[in-house]
Amino acid sequence: MKALEIRDRENWLNLAAERTAGDRLSFQVQYWGLNPQHYDNPLHKHSFYEACYVRSGEGIYQDHNTEYPLMPNTLLLSKPDIQHQIRSRSGLDLWYVAFELDEPNSAPEAAAHYRELASSPWCVRYGIGETPTALIWRALVEQARGYDAQNAPLLSSTAHALLLSLCGAFTEGSDAEPALPPHKLSAHSMRSAVLYIRDNLSADLTVTDVARYMHLSSRSLSRLFQENLQVSCQAYIQREKLKRAAHLIRHSDLGFSEIAERAGYASVHYFTRVFTKTYGIPPGKFRSSR
Structure with a gap:
């Protein structure tokens, strides 16, 4: 994607999918991002979730004191209050979204279930290319190509489906491959x-x-x-x-x-x-x- 097209899609996502709502769960999105040349960021943490989809490139993801190799079709989930960092020498094509539950507008039982995501043993999943999360994410970015006021509800609905899918992506029953062993310095x-x-x-x-x-x-x-x-x-x-x-x-x-x-x-x-x-x-x- 050209730089201008990337910015347009990113802007439309942040405009139309700032908040998503369903029958039982609602989410507040902090930001959407599409970065075709992501290199390094400092060690940091958030008060919300941040999910990243590595489209291409290689690097290292550090989650607390553990490091994981990054490769194409990797999904990351940085959990609230966990120190994390992404590093890459060659650059990553990275799509990402930062979000949190909109508790007042979510059903208590559904919200309690989604909060279990914070205690999942997984923070990295591999081989996600044909899983629901990757397919929905690609559809969402494609929908943002031709954004106008008429398809805003569809964009918001797809964004909501993506955020819901992340819960399944980081559970034992995920179609993605489990995380590789932590990166060992040789x-x-x-x-x-x-x-x-x-x-x-x-x-x-x-x-x-x-x-x-x-x-x-x-x-x-x-x-x-x-x-x-x-x-x-x-x-x-x-x-x-x-x-x-x-x-x-x-x-x-x-x-x-x-x-x-x-x-x-x-x-x-x-x-x-x-x-x-x-x-x-x-x-x-x-x-x-x-």
Whole structure:
């Protein structure tokens, strides 16, 4: 879809399907969205549900402290008050809707049943391409193509059917495939992070830089280092900086300002203070002791 057409459909959805109502359940929609190039968003949470349909692309979805791989025809459900994040290097074609129950206009028994969605063990479903949720969502977006006042009721009705279908999509009886095992950070990931740090020490490297390169959250990167090396990523970076500096002091005649720069320290005075604190003697005496 062209950018202008995408915005038009998104606008019509937000106009005609801001609130949906049925015989027993009604919903308040916070927003509808169609983003053909979604990359990263910060770790955050909502007071409402947010469902996302991955049409194409690959990435990672973090729900609380668990990470799941993203691929085409994946459905996500971010539940109220749960920290979550989407990350992608190549970009995702993502459709999404944020909503909550309109309790005063819903039947109490039906509302109680829908609230059970918050306690579902599922937050990710795979292979949803031909399930009711995906079929309804595609029909809804297609209906928004030719929106006018006359088909507004149909658009609202289809939107309501989609929100109802989400309950079934995240129950044991769903036609979608269950979530894959949580994403495990491999030994290969650990090696990639270590090599990146060693190759980029002179760039005044930070944990955020490494996390961005690895396409992980800073929290996940720290967990990777703690589990594999029993040190924080920050501590590992600092250790590698000092190891490089000590090697250059012992095996070169470079001045301390250049050594500090090559080891990733912007200030030779700060480098000298850190080195002295770690090794117990200043860089000059360390060199003379070789």
